[in-house]
Amino acid sequence: MSFIWENTLLAMIAFAILYWLLSRYAFAPLFSIMEKRRELVLAQMNEAAQTREQAIAYVEEQKQALEQARKDAYDIIEQSKQTGGKQAESIMADAKAEANRLKDDAVREIESEKNKAVAALRSELGTASVQIASRLIKKEVENGPAQEELVNQYLNEVGGRQ
Numbered sequence: 001m002s003f004i005w006e007n008t009l010l011a012m013i014a015f016a017i018l019y020w021l022l023s024r025y026a027f028a029p030l031f032s033i034m035e036k037r038r039e040l041v042l043a044q045m046n047e048a049a050q051t052r053e054q055a056i057a058y059v060e061e062q063k064q065a066l067e068q069a070r071k072d073a074y075d076i077i078e079q080s081k082q083t084g085g086k087q088a089e090s091i092m093a094d095a096k097a098e099a100n101r102l103k104d105d106a107v108r109e110i111e112s113e114k115n116k117a118v119a120a121l122r123s124e125l126g127t128a129s130v131q132i133a134s135r136l137i138k139k140e141v142e143n144g145p146a147q148e149e150l151v152n153q154y155l156n157e158v159g160g161r162q
Contacts, residue, residue, distance in 0.1 A: 128154065 132154050
């Protein structure tokens with residue numbers, strides 16, 4: 001086998017022309033397509049990372065919302081307990097006030113009935129005194145045992161009416 005310089009030079013020139021043609025018309029569009037593909041893959045990776053971060057943020061937000069809802073529910077329960085306690089205290093206070101009012105009314109009514117009874121007794125005693133005086137005047141009894149007997153007799157009659 002012999003080495004021919006002309007063929008080698010011709011092959012090198014053909015290779016250089018082919019390389020130049022490929023780089024001008026094939027490599028530039030091919031590298032451009034590959035660069036666009038690389039950018040698309042990077043954009044998709046960035047979008048996936050952002051989506052993952054958004055999902056994590058959303059999960060955290062949901063956890064916080066759930067925790068807030070639990071806290072609100074606990075606050076509502078506590079407020080209901082306090083309101084119930086206040087209402088119970090209010091009902092008890094109203095009941096005590098009503099009981100005191102009823103007791104006071106009963107005491108006033110008893111006092112009124114007592115006063116009426118005392119007034120009636122005084123009226124009867126006044127009538128009895130007038131009757132005793134009229135009997136004493138009718139008999140014109142002197143001071144002594146007869147008058148005392150008459151008072152005792154009348155008191156026994158008044159005592160028997162009860």
